[in-house]
Amino acid sequence: MTTQIFSQIPLCLLVISLALTSTLSKQPSDPRNSRCHFLRKIADKEDIKFCWNDLRLPKDLIPQSYEVLILPDLQKSTFSGWSNVEVTVKKSTGSIVLHSKNLTISSVNIRYKDLNDAVTVKKWRLDESLEQMQVELSTPLVAGSSILLNISFTGVIKTDSLGFYLTSYKTKENVVRLLAATQFQPTEARSAFPCFDEPHMKATFQFNIIRPNDYISLFNTEKISEKAVSMNETMDTFNITVKMSTYLVAFVVCDFLSKSQMSKSGVNVVYSKPDTIDNVDFALDSTTRLLDYFEEFFAIRYPFTILDSVAVPGMFSNGMENWGLILYSANYITYNESASTQHDKTYLVVLVAHEVSHQWFGNLVTMEWWDDLWLNEGFATYIMYIGAKHILPESPLMEIFAFNVIEPAMADDSLDSSHPVISPVNNPKYISEIFDLITYYKGASLIRMLENVAGSDVFNEALRSYLHKHQYATATHDDLWAAFPRQLSKVADLNVKEMMETWTLQMGLPLVTINRDGRHVTCSQKRFVIIDHSEIRDFQPESSPFKLIRNELLPLAFDLGFPEYVKWARDSFQKVKNGSLVLTPNQEPIVLKYAVRYGGEEEWNHVMNLLKTSQSRRTVILEALTFTNESSKFNGLLETALSKPSPGDLHLILRSLKNSPNMAQLQWSFIKNNWSRMRCAFHNIPRRLRPIFKPLASLFRTEDQYDDLKTFLGTHMKDSDRLNIYILDAVQMNINWLSKSQKQLVQWLNAQSLR
Ligand SMILES: [Zn+2]
Structure with a gap:
């Protein structure tokens, strides 16, 4: 905490510069400390005398190019293949260490590229915990030479939306069709082919994919040839990529249809299952316009001649920016004018803008290591609003940014379980x-702050020079600061690096208090914390733009049961049922939700039937059903969703809890009673289960609930204490608020005669 006394300084400037340089005690951490590499020799066991014992790969070998063949068998959920990697030997070494996860290796062959001499492999081993393959050689590799490393492997195509995974969809005729896709970010490329799976180890990739004749295959680049390899199978060969990181490699084997459109740099194609192909036009058009827009905005051409987008059914994340082959969760990328809401449309544009902007931020220039992930995601999250504004000029996108991005970031950053934007991280977990x-x-909010300080012209110029200088390579936050002028002319004596590092290297927000006494102004600042486990401070919610408040208040009027609103919802529902009214996509969710809440069996059965018959509005209808006030119905929804093969419905219901706060205890019991099935549904991946606790925690408010949740998390979610504290803090916040304000609030309500 620092206290400064200023005089004769205009107050507005003082506030700005204080808000921009948070001078809390610095806690910079040196990420290099956690990266020391060492070779451990186990002297008494001759047969395992080499052993690399670090999660990071040694820096002796630099991969240059990969040629890979993948042969999937969708029916058996297995795949086989080989990879041929050209590697430059920077420093002589007697062992080769690269990544491999859950693969069975059948052969390893190494030879010098130019000399054609074979290199004898003494032995190799797989280290499961490091997710590495370690190859010991008879003689050390010659420094400065190039080697070819050929590895044959087999693997299992899993169903957990990670690595190379299997998913499916049903045709109109109710036939199940299989497809396979990939999700390699952050560390899953290694589970599809052995590779040097660190973002800075960029190389070129050429892929060959063997697929059934009635399927197509897609890769980051365009197909250059195909040839029959058997009666039923064809091998597609794709063009060589530019230099890129392994986590951005992607491929898909499916039987989808496509629509295409020309952009300035080439062709854009959107793929979808046949029955939704007519709903991809808006996504296709948005992609083309955004690609053209960003090419001009960044002043760098998109380097591929094709940009494919695929609507993947059952994909866990909403979008993945693989270079040249963006994959989207099918629900978010299809748009139907007569059935989709305005919110669906805005979200689609924002999502597409996010993934398309990554083609520059993240793909062309990649963070050196994952501790600078915010360089990818903070930028894409900010720039997506700028891109979306280009497509939807009427939409109040920057107000939405304040509401959807800045405020949630501030709320999370006010907990002492927060973390700095840049924090050291090594373990894939x-x-x-x-x-x-x-x-x-927070990353996006800081970038927006930087633009406001620097001015748009300086900001845009710095982005262009940063992208230009580091294209096809990697960068760190220091490279970004270096792209800005050392001193910003707009605000005197403000150094970009010094200013930004107070925000990026330490967690939290500054609380600035200003007292003015005549011409003297006293300022003090300290970290703003809602809960620091020792002292409780006041929390003043930020004010929001009026129209957003109105949007928030409308459902409140329904929730509180204002008679005229309830009547409108019920009347509208009856008219829809007897065919005398057609609702707009924006009205439909409100009418369905409150028909379920305030109606009886008739309304419930009608909405249930809609769920069975309407695929395109499934999310809206399912969310409406969570508005029921009847425990048995809510429980039935959870039970049905849990018995489905994909966790999509279950996820939606669990996260919709804010709509039906009185179901919190029921939902909590359901989670506890069905925990092993729940784990299974979420593929035993803790980070996918975590989001289901947050809505619960935001509704819990007693010490008993706190203890119950704490015991449960401590027993069943042991992967991260920090994230457990983060969830529990939400309950603590409610308990504190109630103990402090309940009495006052009741008195006030009594005085207003509202009780
Ligand atoms: Zn992203």
């Missing part, structure tokens, strides 16, 4: 953990 609100939303 923790790499997945930092794909959170702080990285995306």
Whole structure:
């Protein structure tokens, strides 16, 4: 905490510069400390005398190019293949260490590229915990030479939406069709082919994929040839990529249809299952316009001649920016004018803008290591609003940014379980953990702040020079600061690096208090914390733009049962049922939700039937059903969703709890009673289960509930204490608020005669 006394300084400037340089005690951490590499020799066991014992790969070998063949068998859920990697030997070494996870290796062959001499492999081993393959050689590799590393492997196509995974959809005729897709970010490329799976180890990739004749295959680049390899199978060969990171490699084997459109740099194609192909036009058009827009905005051409987008059914994340082959969760990328809401439309554009902007931020220039993930995600999250504004100029997108991005980031950052935007991370388990609100939303908020300080012209110029300088390579936050002028002319004596590092290297927000006494102004600042486990402070919610408040208040009027609103919902529902009214996509969710809440069996059965017959509005209808006030019905919804093969419905119901707060205890019992099935449904991946606790925690408010949740998390979610504290803090906040304000509030309500 620092206290400064200023005089004769205009107050407005003082506030700005204080808000921009948070001078809390610095806690910079040196990420290099956690990256020391060492070779451990186990002297008494001759047969395992080499052993690399670090999660990071040694830096002796640099991969240059990969040629890979993948042969999937969708029916048996298995695949086989080989990879041929050209590697430059930077420093002589007697062993090769690369990544491999859950693969069975059948052969390893190495030879010098130019000399054609074979290199004898003494032995190799797989280290499951490090997710590495370690190859010991008879003679050390010659420094400065190039080697070819050929590995044959087989693997299992899993169903957990990670690595190379299997998913499916039903045709109109109710036939199940299989497809396979990939999700390699952050550390799953290694589970599809052995590779040097670190973002800075960029290389070129050429893929060959063998697929059934009635399927197509897709890769990051365009197909250059195909040839029959058997009666039923064809091998597609794709063009060589530019230099890129392994986590951005992607491929899909499916039987989808496509629609295409020309952009300035080439062709854009959107693929979808046949029965929704007519709903991809808006996504296709948005992609083309955004690609053209960003090419101009960044002043760098998109380097591929094709940009494919695929609507993947059952994909867990909403979108993945693989270079040239963006994959989207099918629900979010299809749009139907007569059935989709305005919100669906805005979300689609924002999502597409996010993934398309990544083609530059993340793909062309990649963070050196995952601790700078915010360089990818913070930028994509900010720039997506700029891109979306280009497509939807009428939409109040920057107000939505304040409401959807800045405020949630501030709320999370006010908990002492927060973390700095840039924090050291090594273990793959923790790499997945930092794909959170702080990285995306605080990162984006800081970038917006930087633009406001620097001015748009300086900001845009700096972005262009940063992208240009580091294209096809990696960068760190220091490279970004270096792209800005050392001193910003707009605000004197403000150094970009110094200013930004107070925000990026330490967690939290500054609370600035200003007292003015005549011409003297006293300022003090300290970290703003809602709960620091020792002292409780006041929390003043931020004010929001009026129209957003109105949007928030409308459902409140229904929730509180204002008679004229309830009547409108019920009347509208009856008219829809007897065919005398057609609702707009924006009205439909409100009418369905409150028909379920205030109606009886008739309304419930009608909406249930809609769920069975309407695929395109499934999310809206399912969310409406969560508005029921009847425990048995709510329980039935959970039970049905849990028995489905994909967790999509279950996820939606569990996260909709805010709509039906009185179901919190029921939902909590359901989770506890069905925990092993729940784990199974979410593929035993803790980070996918975590989001289901947050809505619960926001409704819990007693010490008993706190203890119950704490015991449960401590027993069943042992992967991260920090994230457990983060969830529990929400309950603590409610308990504190109630103990402090309940009495006052009741008195006030009594005085207003509202009780
Ligand atoms: Zn992203």
